[in-house]
Amino acid sequence: MVNEKHLFIIVGVLVLGFIGFMVADSANRNKQVSGEGMPIGDASVKEFSITAKRFSFEPSTITVNKGDKVRLTLKSTDTTHGIAISEFNVNLVAGAGEQKTVEFVADKEGTFNFACSVYCGEGHIDMAGKLIVKDSVSGGQLGQPGGEVQVVSLHASAYGYDKNTISVKAGQPVRLDFSAEPNSGCGRQVIIDNVGVNMVSRNGETVSATFTPPAPGVYKFHCSMNMFRGELIAS
CATH class of the missing domain: 2.60.40.420 (Cupredoxins -  blue copper proteins)
Structure with missing residues (x-):
């Protein structure tokens, strides 16, 4: 049998534990409401991989929103190819079997054409593509x-x-x-x-x-x- 003294001690411990739990939970809720203690991640990176071969890019069109951080990887399957997008200081060159990567922020709205920047044969002129940067605020209407x-x-x-x-x-x-x-x-x-x-x-x-x-x-x-x-x- 548990005597009366021990019973009071057990009840007291349980009450104190419950009060402590409520105080901690309330503090945590206040932090969440005020934004404190919430994880803040880096802006998401939009990743694209473009395969270059005589005489095309695949894919030839990539679309992002203005302000996106873009990670662009160029893979060449047959000979040396390049991608140049002067508006974003992008100039990637990859040899046969290589891949090269660059990161940039798409801080300009519009359609930006790119072409193979390294002469790769008779069909070199046909190697072209475009980067479309949409205005995320206006829903992508480019005017x-x-x-x-x-x-x-x-x-x-x-x-x-x-x-x-x-x-x-x-x-x-x-x-x-x-x-x-x-x-x-x-x-x-x-x-x-x-x-x-x-x-x-x-x-x-x-x-x-x-x-x-x-x-x-x-x-x-x-x-x-x-x-x-x-x-x-x-x-």
Whole structure:
């Protein structure tokens, strides 16, 4: 039999234990409400692996939200290939059987074209892809600033581009109509740095891209091998 004294001791211990549990639980709840003690993880990293082979990228399009941290891995299966995205200072080069990785923050909204940055054979000009950075706040609606569209043209032949300079107004949309003669070699492609333009005219057809120069300045345009060159001047 448990005497009365022992019974009081047992009851007292149980009561004190219960009170201690309630105090600790209340403190923990207060911390959770105030945000204290909650785990804070790093921003998630969006990982993409692109396989390069003559003459394509797989996948050729990747999509992220503005502000995402991106980890991009390039794998080459046959020869040396590269990916260059100048707007994010990305320049990956991987030899046959190699893979190279880079990390960057997608802090600009828009569509950014990329191409193989290392000559890899006759179909080199066809190796192209795009990085799409959506505005996570507006739900990914990519718009162009207002204003009348400025229409300009550029034509390539075996001797180069027909214009060394193109003049436009900054902050207003520009539509570039590009065509190339079939014997233009690498000149069948035109890339305009920092505005996401990368077009190929394969069989003499006219292709178009619309973009907006964000600020006054000189925007270089060139073929993938930088043999054909010119300047788009935004004022």
